[in-house]
Amino acid sequence: MAYKRDEEKFKGLAEERTEILFWLAKANTEEVAKGYVKSAIRIAKFCNLRLGNKKALFCRQCQTFFNSENSKVRLNSKKKRTEILCLRCGYKRFYGYEREQKEKRKKKNILESGEQLRNKFK
Numbered sequence: 176m177a178y179k180r181d182e183e184k185f186k187g188l189a190e191e192r193t194e195i196l197f198w199l200a201k202a203n204t205e206e207v208a209k210g211y212v213k214s215a216i217r218i219a220k221f222c223n224l225r226l227g228n229k230k231a232l233f234c235r236q237c238q239t240f241f242n243s244e245n246s247k248v249r250l251n252s253k254k255k256r257t258e259i260l261c262l263r264c265g266y267k268r269f270y271g272y273e274r275e276q277k278e279k280r281k282k283k284n285i286l287e288s289g290e291q292l293r294n295k296f297k
């Protein structure tokens with residue numbers, strides 16, 4: 176990065192832009208969406224931006240924006256992960272969901288214990 180002072184400003188801008196680009200990709204056809212995804216990745220790389228959850232929206236190898244026609248999403252309960260298969264190039268990607276599950280359970284436990292407490296004081 177040439178101008179280190181402006182890095183944070185750039186990051187904010189880049190975040191906004193990538194969000195817009197993904198929104199556009201969702202609204203357009205597959206061929207057009209590919210271009211949007213490519214430019215979003217380019218912006219993210221230039222500004223050291225993490226795409227995070229958005230990574231699951233497109234194929235890592237051929238940059239196809241996923242919809243119900245060009246991808247298959249399956250849940251593997253044995254290995255506790257989401258498997259996304261790109262039907263255009265055959266690339267498979269995994270995202271574990273164990274952590275999310277644990278967090279959900281924690282939240283649920285806290286809520287339940289809170290309810291028990293409330294019932295005690297009734």
Ligand SMILES: [Zn+2]
Pocket residue numbers: 234235236237238239261262263264265266
């Ligand atoms: Zn692909």
